[in-house]
Amino acid sequence: MKLLILGANSDIAYAIANRFAQAKKADMVLASRNLDLLHKKARELMIRHGVDASAIEFDTGAYATHASLYHQLDPKPDVVVAAFGYFGTQARAQQDFEEARRIIETNFTGAVSILEIVAADFQKRGSGTIIGISSVAGDRGRQSNYIYGAAKSAFSTYLDGLRNRLARHGVHVMTVKPGFAHTKMTAGMDLPGPITASAEQVAGDIYTAWLTSKNTLYTRWFWRWIMAIIRAIPEPLFKRMQL
Amino acid sequence: MKLHGWGRYPVIEAEADYFETRAQAADLIHTGSGGIAHGLGKSYGDSALSPHVIMTRRYNKLLAFDADRGVVRCECGVSLAELIDTFLPKGWFLKVTPGTKLITVGGAIASDVHGKNHHSAGCFSESVLSLELLLPDGTVKTCDRHANPDLFRATCGGMGLTGLILEATLQLQPVTSAYIRERITRCRNLAEAFDQFEAYRRSTYSVAWIDCLARGEASGRSVLMTGEHDDDGDLAVQPAPGGAIPFELPGFVLNKYSVALFNQLYYCLHPSRPKTQRTTLDAFFYPLDRIANWNRMYGARGFTQYQLVFPKAASYRGIRRVLDNVSASGIGSFLAVLKLFGPENDNYLSFPMEGYTLTFDFKIQKRLFALLDRLDAIVTAHGGRLYLTKDVRMPRRTFQAGYPRLDQFLSVRAHYDAPARFHSLQSKRLGI
Numbered sequence: 001m002k003l004l005i006l007g008a009n010s011d012i013a014y015a016i017a018n019r020f021a022q023a024k025k026a027d028m029v030l031a032s033r034n035l036d037l038l039h040k041k042a043r044e045l046m047i048r049h050g051v052d053a054s055a056i057e058f059d060t061g062a063y064a065t066h067a068s069l070y071h072q073l074d075p076k077p078d079v080v081v082a083a084f085g086y087f088g089t090q091a092r093a094q095q096d097f098e099e100a101r102r103i104i105e106t107n108f109t110g111a112v113s114i115l116e117i118v119a120a121d122f123q124k125r126g127s128g129t130i131i132g133i134s135s136v137a138g139d140r141g142r143q144s145n146y147i148y149g150a151a152k153s154a155f156s157t158y159l160d161g162l163r164n165r166l167a168r169h170g171v172h173v174m175t176v177k178p179g180f181a182h183t184k185m186t187a188g189m190d191l192p193g194p195i196t197a198s199a200e201q202v203a204g205d206i207y208t209a210w211l212t213s214k215n216t217l218y219t220r221w222f223w224r225w226i227m228a229i230i231r232a233i234p235e236p237l238f239k240r241m242q243l
Numbered sequence: 244m245k246l247h248g249w250g251r252y253p254v255i256e257a258e259a260d261y262f263e264t265r266a267q268a269a270d271l272i273h274t275g276s277g278g279i280a281h282g283l284g285k286s287y288g289d290s291a292l293s294p295h296v297i298m299t300r301r302y303n304k305l306l307a308f309d310a311d312r313g314v315v316r317c318e319c320g321v322s323l324a325e326l327i328d329t330f331l332p333k334g335w336f337l338k339v340t341p342g343t344k345l346i347t348v349g350g351a352i353a354s355d356v357h358g359k360n361h362h363s364a365g366c367f368s369e370s371v372l373s374l375e376l377l378l379p380d381g382t383v384k385t386c387d388r389h390a391n392p393d394l395f396r397a398t399c400g401g402m403g404l405t406g407l408i409l410e411a412t413l414q415l416q417p418v419t420s421a422y423i424r425e426r427i428t429r430c431r432n433l434a435e436a437f438d439q440f441e442a443y444r445r446s447t448y449s450v451a452w453i454d455c456l457a458r459g460e461a462s463g464r465s466v467l468m469t470g471e472h473d474d475d476g477d478l479a480v481q482p483a484p485g486g487a488i489p490f491e492l493p494g495f496v497l498n499k500y501s502v503a504l505f506n507q508l509y510y511c512l513h514p515s516r517p518k519t520q521r522t523t524l525d526a527f528f529y530p531l532d533r534i535a536n537w538n539r540m541y542g543a544r545g546f547t548q549y550q551l552v553f554p555k556a557a558s559y560r561g562i563r564r565v566l567d568n569v570s571a572s573g574i575g576s577f578l579a580v581l582k583l584f585g586p587e588n589d590n591y592l593s594f595p596m597e598g599y600t601l602t603f604d605f606k607i608q609k610r611l612f613a614l615l616d617r618l619d620a621i622v623t624a625h626g627g628r629l630y631l632t633k634d635v636r637m638p639r640r641t642f643q644a645g646y647p648r649l650d651q652f653l654s655v656r657a658h659y660d661a662p663a664r665f666h667s668l669q670s671k672r673l674g675i
Binding site: 041047187 | 263304306307
């Protein structure tokens with residue numbers, strides 16, 4: 001079995017690599033920007049789990065490189081994980097469009113670019129799984145992170161459509177919506193301990209959900225209910241809140 | 244963020260930064276006014292505490308492994324638990340392991356940790372073939388017994404005060420089983436415990452639990468546990484059911500009555516005749532790791548460990564006097580451990596010396612500090628010393644008296660301008 005992990009320098013991505021390598025002895029292709037770090041991680045996967053692991057350069061914004069990056073892979077992967085993302089700073093994005101653009105393009109446009117290429121290949125082969133790491137932030141726009149939320153919301157809708165298109169071709173698309181997690185991305189934030197997951201827990205949930213071909217996974221599980229409540233708050237009330 | 248050692252005393256506010264690459268590490272040591280590395284926080288006191296700490300856990304990759312020779316090269320943030328999980332199934336175990344596997348390789352080297360086999364295998368530094376040290380000026384030096392030997396001897400046991408240990412190359416030992424053949428012997432008093440340690444000198448592993456509240460004839464009664472690696476070829480690790488202390492217990496739970504009662508029960512639980520049993524590596528080496536957050540048992544004020552060592556000739560007298568003082572004070576130690584060490588090594592601040600080491604856990608309470616000062620006097624009077632990794636209150640004079648090679652350590656530290664960049668609350672307290 002072979003995995004392609006896009007955005008492999010992220011904590012959740014690496015935890016996923018470890019989980020699949022340990023459980024399925026899956027070979028790995030790690031794709032991200034910092035190649036030195038990636039090579040180190042690939043070597044560790046080889047030492048720890050005895051699997052084959054390699055590192056390739058991947059930049060979400062370099063759209064022209066996405067096709068050749070995917071087509072050079074031989075053999076093609078069985079599972080592709082889109083684990084790249086950029087949280088950005090909401091306040092800065094409101095003032096500086098470049099920041100807003102970066103949030104939108106990294107989380108959404110770049111995903112569309114690479115995943116359409118993957119989808120075409122999987123559809124032709126009639127098999128495979130695409131796992132897209134979105135976010136609970138996409139479930140409802142709120143004042144503290146709506147640009148990130150909007151990009152993730154777009155990504156989630158995109159994955160819905162992709163799932164619908166590919167289902168009849170034997171290809172599964174899973175949407176993963178993490179709530180709070182302790183990772184590099186959230187390093188500066190003050191997250192509430194008891195409900196904040198570790199990258200390993202998120203990866204564990206993803207692996208278990210993959211085994212059962214789940215469509216949408218909230219990790220940890222209780223975020224499905226938290227977001228259901230958040231979505232249910234009537235707009236005239238929600239618009240006055242400070243979430 | 245709030246930071247503390249394993250004793251949960253003191254608790255400080257610290258700025259914590261992580262690094263994943265050497266370049267990031269070099270940047271970090273140049274920001275602000277310096278600080279200290281912090282791994283998994285199992286040192287008991289303030290050795291890894293500073294207003295600015297450099298967290299090492301993200302620098303935690305295995306870099307290379309020679310399966311024929313059992314040599315692994317890894318980053319400093321790898322934990323001993325991760326090494327065991329990865330390499331025990333391949334038939335390799337640590338040459339020296341302390342009482343917990345939840346520490347980083349960097350921490351194991353900086354504390355030059357010891358285990359139940361110190362009398363035969365020495366300290367953790369015995370397994371270190373070489374290490375990469377990031378110095379205050381931003382350069383990285385390779386240190387081992389031949390290259391930069393002074394720096395090597397200052398860094399092993401040097402409490403992170405010579406630089407940031409980035410990587411280490413470690414020699415593992417081959418094993419054919421994930422089990423230990425353990426022998427348990429009850430000793431009625433300290434003299435008998437000493438006799439038994441001598442009798443079992445050739446055992447690979449040996450350690451004794453000691454009842455620190457027993458008085459008179461029974462003073463120093465203990466349960467001696469010795470062990471050998473089994474050779475049954477069974478390397479499969481069984482996951483052990485663990486528990487957790489979910490919240491800190493009220494301070495009155497561990498007191499001289501409850502501890503005395505526990506000690507009585509524990510001593511009597513073990514048969515008066517020696518008993519042999521087969522036990523897992525986990526249960527033999529890391530009995531407390533299975534109870535997550537066991538340090539919460541001591542309550543909100545936290546606790547400290549007091550670990551001393553006496554030279555062999557003075558051990559019996561010294562330990563009797565220490566036990567008399569402890570049992571007279573009524574301050575019970577829930578856990579007390581006795582062990583016979585082998586000869587000391589060349590490292591300037593390494594703790595073990597040939598003789599007996601005694602360890603107590605004490606709940607932080609007002610009366611405690613006077614007792615520890617009295618014990619300090621006994622330790623110094625008999626030519627002994629205290630372990631920096633457990634310490635949180637040792638005064639300078641006790642430290643200076645106990646470590647005759649302190650000057651050599653200080654001159655290496657000064658030579659590389661380390662005091663400006665690498666300091667902890669402990670180093671400031673001890674004036675080094």
